Amino acid sequence: MGDVLAGFHAAWEFESDSVLIRFERGIRTPKLFQALGERRIPIEAIAAVTLTPGKRGTVVLRAEPRPGADPLMEAAAGQLKEACDPYRLVLPGDRETLAEYYADELRAQLIPDDAAEAERYLVAPPEAPLQFKAYDGKASFDGKSVSFRWFWTGASSAKWKAGDQSFAVSELSGVEWRSPEVFEGHLRLLRREPSAVQQPAQADQDPAAVVFGLGYGPVHESLPFAASVLAAVRAAGPSAKSDGAPAARHRDPADIAERIRHLGELHQAGLVTDEEFTSKKAELLAEL
Numbered sequence: 001m002g003d004v005l006a007g008f009h010a011a012w013e014f015e016s017d018s019v020l021i022r023f024e025r026g027i028r029t030p031k032l033f034q035a036l037g038e039r040r041i042p043i044e045a046i047a048a049v050t051l052t053p054g055k056r057g058t059v060v061l062r063a064e065p066r067p068g069a070d071p072l073m074e075a076a077a078g079q080l081k082e083a084c085d086p087y088r089l090v091l092p093g094d095r096e097t098l099a100e101y102y103a104d105e106l107r108a109q110l111i112p113d114d115a116a117e118a119e120r121y122l123v124a125p126p127e128a129p130l131q132f133k134a135y136d137g138k139a140s141f142d143g144k145s146v147s148f149r150w151f152w153t154g155a156s157s158a159k160w161k162a163g164d165q166s167f168a169v170s171e172l173s174g175v176e177w178r179s180p181e182v183f184e185g186h187l188r189l190l191r192r193e194p195s196a197v198q199q200p201a202q203a204d205q206d207p208a209a210v211v212f213g214l215g216y217g218p219v220h221e222s223l224p225f226a227a228s229v230l231a232a233v234r235a236a237g238p239s240a241k242s243d244g245a246p247a248a249r250h251r252d253p254a255d256i257a258e259r260i261r262h263l264g265e266l267h268q269a270g271l272v273t274d275e276e277f278t279s280k281k282a283e284l285l286a287e288l
Contacts, residue, residue, distance in 0.1 A: 005102055007061070007091040009033055014102060018042045019063065021086065030084045031220035036072075036126070039086060045069035045122035049106045057093040061103055066116075070123040071234070075226040079179040084219065125231035126224035134210035134217045139187065141229055144169055146189060148210055158200070162207035169232045177226040178203075179219060180212035183276045187212075187222055189229070260285075 004013045009029045013020040019041045023033035041063065048064040065073050065087055072086070082088070091099050128143035136154035140147045148165040167189055176188040186203035187210050203209040212222065260281055267277040 003102075005061070005089065005091070005095075005098065007089040007095075008058075010086075010089055012061075012089055012102075014105065019046075019106070021089075023086075031218065032080075032084045032223065033086065035220040035224055036086060039123065041065075041070075041087075042122050043106070043109050044111065045118070046106065046110060048110070049103045051096070051099055051103045054090055058090050059093055059096045059099055061089040061091060061099045063087045063106065066118050066122070069118040069121060071121050071125045071231040072123070072223065072227040075175060075177045075230050076179075076223060077177070079177075079182070080219075080223075081181070121231055121234060125228045128228050128232075130225045130228055132217055132221035132225055134187070134222075135213035136204065137210050139210050139222075139225060141225060141232075143228075143232060146172075146229055148207070154211075154213075156204050158205045159207050165207050167208065169229070169236045172229070172233045172236075174233060175226045175230045176209075177223060178212075180217045180222065181219065183280050185212035185217060186210065187217065187226055 004011055009026070010021055010023045010033065013022065020038060021041060022038045023029060023036055025034050045066050046063045047066040050060075050062050050064065052060050052062070054060040062085070068074060073080075089099075128141050131138065131140040133139075134154075135151075136156065136159065137148045137150040140149070145166050145168045147167075150159050150164060152160075171192055172189050173192040174190040176186075176190060178185050178187075184203065188199075188203055188206060189208045191199070191208065199208060200206040203211045210217065263277060263280055267274075
C-alpha cells in the first residue's frame with residue numbers, strides 16, 4: 001500500500017507491514033493524541049478492522065487491537081472515552097468508499113490467529129523519562145524505576161510516614177490505572193513479591209500509589225506513564241502469577257462497609273452523581 005488516509009485529528013499511512021498513525025496537534029485534537037504524537041501499529045497487532053457510521057455524517061474506520069499487543073490499551077483496560085481511542089479514524093462521509101477500500105486491504109493482511117492474545121507487546125510504549133503531578137505527589141519514571149515524591153498539601157499521613165518512595169521495575173508485577181475521569185482515579189504499582197504488609201485497599205493510604213483529582217493526573221499524562229511502566233515490567237520478566245495478572249487484593253468487609261458509608265456521604269453532599277454512586281457501590285459489594 002503506502003498511501004495516506006487523512007481524517008479528523010489523525011492520518012493513517014498504510015505500509016507493507018504496519019500502519020503509521022500520525023496525530024494532529026490542533027487545539028481541537030484530544031490531548032492524549034497530541035501526547036502520543038505518532039504510533040506505528042504492526043499488522044500482527046491488529047485483530048480486526050471495522051467501518052461503521054459515525055456522528056454528523058461521518059464514518060469511523062477502526063483497527064481492533066489484538067489483546068496484549070499494546071501496553072497503552074492494556075493499561076487503559078477499556079476506560080478510554082470513544083473520542084480518545086487512538087485506534088479510531090473519523091472521516092467525512094464522502095470518503096466512505098475510500099475507507100472501505102483500505103479496510104478491505106487491511107483485512108486481507110490479517111492472520112486468523114492474530115485475534116489470540118499476544119505473547120509480547122507489539123506496539124512500542126511511550127518512551128521514558130516520563131512524569132506527572134498527581135493530587136498527593138509527583139510520579140517519575142526513568143525507564144528503570146518509578147519514584148513518588150509526596151506533596152504536603154495532599155498526601156495522607158500514612159504516605160508521609162512511609163516517606164518518598166522508589167520502586168525498581170524488577171520489584172513490580174504490574175500497574176493498575178484508574179482513569180482520573182471517574183471516581184477514585186489513581187495509579188497503583190503492584191508488587192512482584194508479596195510484602196510483609198498487605199497493600200492498603202485505598203489508594204490514598206498506599207505508598208505504592210498516587211491518587212488523581214480535578215486537574216491532577218490527566219489521561220494524557222498518567223496513561224502513557226502507566227503504559228511505559230507496564231511495558232518495562234513485562235520486559236523485565238514474568239510476573240509472580242503465571243498468567244501475568246496481578247494478584248487479587250482481598251478486602252475486609254468492615255473496610256468495604258466504611259467505604260460505602262463514605263461514598264453515601266459524598267453522594268448526599270452532591271459530590272458524586274447518582275450514576276457514580278450506583279456503579280461504585282456495586283463494585284465495592286462485588287468485592288465481598
